[in-house]
Amino acid sequence: MQTSNSLRQALKLQRAVLEDKISLLSSLSQSQYVAQNSSIGGASVGQHIRHSLFHTTVALDLLGNVNTNPTSNPTGDYDTRPRSDLIETSLPSALNHCRSLLSTLSSYLTSPPLSIPSTSPCTVSFLTSPSTSTSFPSTVSREIQFAAHHTTHHLASINTALNSSGLKTPKNLGKALSTKTHDRVKFIYHSAWFCPFAHRATIALSHHSESVDYTWVESLGWEQRDNDDDKTGTGKEWWYHWKNPDLLRVNEAGMVPTLVEDLGGGVEGRVVTESLICTDFIDNVVREREGEDIEGRYLLPHGDPYEMARCRVWSDKVAKELCSPYYSLLVKKEREERVEAYENIKAGIARFSRELERTGGKLFLEDDQLSVVDIALFPWAWRYYVFKHYRGEEFDVSRDSMPTDEHRPFFDWLEHVTELPKVKKTLPDKDRYLVHIGKYADGSARSKVAEAVRRGVAAHEYDDEIDKH
Ligand SMILES: N[C@@H](CCC(=O)N[C@@H](CS)C(=O)NCC(=O)O)C(=O)O
Numbered sequence: 001m002q003t004s005n006s007l008r009q010a011l012k013l014q015r016a017v018l019e020d021k022i023s024l025l026s027s028l029s030q031s032q033y034v035a036q037n038s039s040i041g042g043a044s045v046g047q048h049i050r051h052s053l054f055h056t057t058v059a060l061d062l063l064g065n066v067n068t069n070p071t072s073n074p075t076g077d078y079d080t081r082p083r084s085d086l087i088e089t090s091l092p093s094a095l096n097h098c099r100s101l102l103s104t105l106s107s108y109l110t111s112p113p114l115s116i117p118s119t120s121p122c123t124v125s126f127l128t129s130p131s132t133s134t135s136f137p138s139t140v141s142r143e144i145q146f147a148a149h150h151t152t153h154h155l156a157s158i159n160t161a162l163n164s165s166g167l168k169t170p171k172n173l174g175k176a177l178s179t180k181t182h183d184r185v186k187f188i189y190h191s192a193w194f195c196p197f198a199h200r201a202t203i204a205l206s207h208h209s210e211s212v213d214y215t216w217v218e219s220l221g222w223e224q225r226d227n228d229d230d231k232t233g234t235g236k237e238w239w240y241h242w243k244n245p246d247l248l249r250v251n252e253a254g255m256v257p258t259l260v261e262d263l264g265g266g267v268e269g270r271v272v273t274e275s276l277i278c279t280d281f282i283d284n285v286v287r288e289r290e291g292e293d294i295e296g297r298y299l300l301p302h303g304d305p306y307e308m309a310r311c312r313v314w315s316d317k318v319a320k321e322l323c324s325p326y327y328s329l330l331v332k333k334e335r336e337e338r339v340e341a342y343e344n345i346k347a348g349i350a351r352f353s354r355e356l357e358r359t360g361g362k363l364f365l366e367d368d369q370l371s372v373v374d375i376a377l378f379p380w381a382w383r384y385y386v387f388k389h390y391r392g393e394e395f396d397v398s399r400d401s402m403p404t405d406e407h408r409p410f411f412d413w414l415e416h417v418t419e420l421p422k423v424k425k426t427l428p429d430k431d432r433y434l435v436h437i438g439k440y441a442d443g444s445a446r447s448k449v450a451e452a453v454r455r456g457v458a459a460h461e462y463d464d465e466i467d468k469h
Contacts (some may be wrong), residue, residue, distance in 0.1 A: 171291030192220035196379035219244035313389035
């Protein structure tokens with residue numbers, strides 16, 4: 001677990017809690033806001049909101065004071081507060097107050113960077129008996145954190161109250177961060193460092209790393225088997241995939257990526273296979289848990305059926321037109337066959353470029369939202385560098401070999417996706433990968449995909465039975 005500047009972290013947590021509050025209040029009517037709820041002792045949502053907003057206001061005032069005068073050691077009093085102000089009875093006032101606190105808070109988190117030390121002292125007082133108010137030394141960051149923590153508990157009560165009156169509330173409302181962390185979805189992930197199919201799932205997992213945990217199991221390798229006829233002239237047969245018995249136990253086809261639900265204590269649950277399905281699945285599983293709340297976070301544009309459909313069409317299209325020919329170019333022996341594969345890739349790049357231009361951004365979807373289509377293509381597009389190495393200049397796929405406007409959007413896209421931090425950390429070592437893929441280039445690799453190409457069908461048309469080895 002990382003530690004970081006505590007004031008900044010506390011502010012971020014407080015911002016998330018305020019955003020939760022705003023999304024809750026935006027979903028309520030005035031009468032729901034003031035209704036008395038028997039499941040929380042007859043209190044209204046408004047009372048809980050007023051109470052917790054008061055704490056947040058006190059904490060942010062402390063910060064405001066230190067910001068103006070760093071040596072002020074300001075004082076905050078959590079128990080001398082107005083009881084029935086407008087915030088309690090008027091939903092619009094409560095919303096306005098939340099928004100104004102959020103904007104103050106956000107200004108601390110944006111430029112110029114906050115220069116207040118996390119250790120800035122302050123003093124806070126609470127009633128410790130009906131007639132005694134006691135002061136406690138504290139720090140501003142501690143108080144911001146306290147207010148966020150305290151609000152979370154009130155949101156949990158509000159959540160219970162609204163649910164018990166039959167109202168649907170935003171997902172995870174009032175859930176403490178520790179609970180959210182504990183609730184992260186967990187998988188056993190059978191993968192292989194070199195595999196572009198698995199790379200799709202790895203990028204989806206990385207994209208959703210805040211919500212998903214996994215244990216990576218390296219489940220494929222190469223092994224040379226003994227061969228009596230010495231058909232390779234080395235005394236050994238071609239290179240076959242060594243497969244982890246644990247992979248074969250959960251997926252008899254023995255393919256990566258394979259995701260297994262991790263139920264804890266070594267108990268395995270359901271299994272998901274196929275890279276494009278795994279990518280969709282990881283996104284769906286997170287969305288199912290966390291809800292719609294965060295814009296641009298999902299890999300599928302669930303809110304827009306037309307865009308969803310376009311994503312499905314293009315995931316399939318890039319897989320056939322830009323991923324499968326990768327193997328043809330490497331595995332096919334005849335020059336004309338390789339030229340055909342290269343020309344297919346070139347034409348596919350032009351088609352994908354045209355589609356990229358539809359949205360105007362660098363990614364497939366608008367608003368720089370990473371999508372399943374980007375992920376479907378990227379692992380192969382990033383690996384195109386191997387062509388020049390193994391097949392020479394004539395088969396180079398790069399800006400230099402395709403300098404025209406019709407190919408440019410693709411290369412801009414490729415550079416952009418490569419640099420995305422959550423993608424960048426998934427990239428294998430280029431030289432190590434060259435050695436691995438050399439077995440396809442010299443014809444010694446025996447895998448389902450390679451067998452399929454050798455018998456004359458596209459890589460994606462491999463057959464678990466016919467191409468078994
Ligand atoms: N259609 C599968 C293909 C996955 C695939 O071919 N993975 C390779 C490794 S890159 C594999 O598991 N090969 C094992 C074999 O060929 O037996 C998917 O999209 O997930």
